[in-house]
Amino acid sequence: MTMIETITIDKLIDSVKDTVVEWRRYLHQNPERSFQEEKTSQFVYEKLESFGNLELSRPTKTSVVGRLVGNRPGRVLALRADMDALPIQEENDFEFVSQNPGIMHACGHDGHTAMLLGAAKVLSQLKDQLCGEVRFLFQHAEEVPPGGAMEMVKAGVLDGVDQVIGLHLASPIPTGRIGVGYGPVSANCDVFTLSINGKGGHSSQPDTAIDPIVISAQVVSNLQSIISRNIATNEKAVVSVTQIHGGSAQNIIPQSVQLNGTVRSFNPKVREEIPKLMERIVKGITEAHGATYDIHYEFGYSSVVNEEILTRQMEELIGEVLGKEFILPLEQGTMMGSEDFSAFSDVVPGCFLMVAAGNEEKGIIYPHHHPKFSVDEASLEHGVKLLVHAPFKLNNKE
Structure with missing residues (x-):
């Protein structure tokens, strides 16, 4: 990638960062439980449709897939975000608090969806510079086994895919780091x-x-x-x-x-x-x-295992795009939680990264699945940058 291309990409990312925050707040205000993400998936579909250059499909009732095929040959990279919320009554008091009683985005999936939408918007404008294909997987029902990822795999969303990347916002870690683990990273x-x-x-x-x-x-x-x-x-x-x-x-x-x-x-x-x-x-x-x-x-869900070569490439990308100080090595067994991203990474090489999203000064101190859970919205730009730059690092076969 040339210096001019890098500057262009970063300008495009800067132009969408406020919109990504707006999308995250809209999704947070309108949460839907697993297998019921009808309005959420329609919102995602309409946004993707407005970007142009994307081939869209609905592999399951409440999931969305967008395909962006570049003008140059290369690998196929899938980028995944989950969209479902939890059966929790929110106790936050900010202006975009959940409007659906007893349902809350208490695990960051609103941010995941917003980040991937932001990446899709930027990348859709870079079709001419792109090698291979980027496949955007907006997944339903991560929170309820057997999980939406397995349904999407059975529907063929990974057909032809060479590797898959997933990001997860992490409120226990102060904003400004990206957690990187090798081998098993979830239980x-x-x-x-x-x-x-x-x-x-x-x-x-x-x-x-x-x-x-x-x-x-x-x-x-x-x-x-x-x-x-x-x-x-x-x-x-x-x-x-x-x-x-x-x-x-x-x-x-x-x-x-x-x-x-x-x-x-x-x-x-x-x-x-x-x-x-x-x-x-x-x-x-x-x-x-x-x-x-x-x-x-x-x-239920099997352990997410980060493939070594792909994970090393993503660790290098973090240093290149965000700075080496962002790299936070994670020991195996750090996360005893589970993730159905494993349904994807069991099929093709995968890398699952933790995007730090805590901020004590802003009161963002509560754990995932807590009624007062939130994320530092400054972290969303970090995720968008990784998702946008990843295809340029990974898709070129040379």
Whole structure:
């Protein structure tokens, strides 16, 4: 890329940065839950259509794909943004707070969508300078397994794609850094539903009942020994019981109790072993008390694994475009959260980067999925710059 082209690109990025903030605020004000992103996807479609030079499609009901084919031969690079919001009642008080009760962009997907729209607007004006193809993937339903990414892959959105890039805003990291990890950068995430079936009765006569609440308490406590006593200390894994449902009155011992939760891991062998250990514990405790159990265990999102060569190229790009001081090396296992970007990166080489978006002075200190979550909008320009410059670094086959 010539110096003139670089100056032109940076001028175009500067011209859209305020618009990207406006888009982010509009999306934040109008959130939609997973698989229900009808207005969001229509907003994205109409914006892309207005840019020109893009071939648009709707591979699923609430996703959008834009294809920008350059005038020079080269690789095909996919850029992905997720669009769905969460079932959370927002507690922020800024002017663009969510207008949809009980629904909130509490994970930064509004920013992801706005950044990719900004990149699409800039790149659509650079068709003549572009090698190969850029494919813009606006994905639905990242928050709800089995996830929208898998649906999009099945619909063929990666056909012909050579590599894929994803960005995620990160409020725990102060703005001005880009987190770069090699290998696994997110955890496998699996879910379980466990029913403890006892014998109901009167609370004054527990001897005539089989109390599933007492049994469930023992189960919850003993499940923690899986990590502390059955998994190697150099492995990272988490078993979390996040819901307990049982009982209808203070003087009634219920018939059953339901436990729900998640399991996080990195090592595929550990992932396979944990449900076996869980069932062994549950079986032993319930049999000891004369109860029974039913367990449903579902393997969810797999770990996102950053491909080494592509990740090294993106790390170089961060230094070139933003400055070497932006590079924040991430150790493997830093993020125990999960991401269905893995559905893309399991098919083609992928790189998933964390765009720092916290700012204590602005009060942007709350974690993801919190009712007061927000992002420092200054970080949006950093993401746009990476997305715009990436094709010029990655698509040329020479």
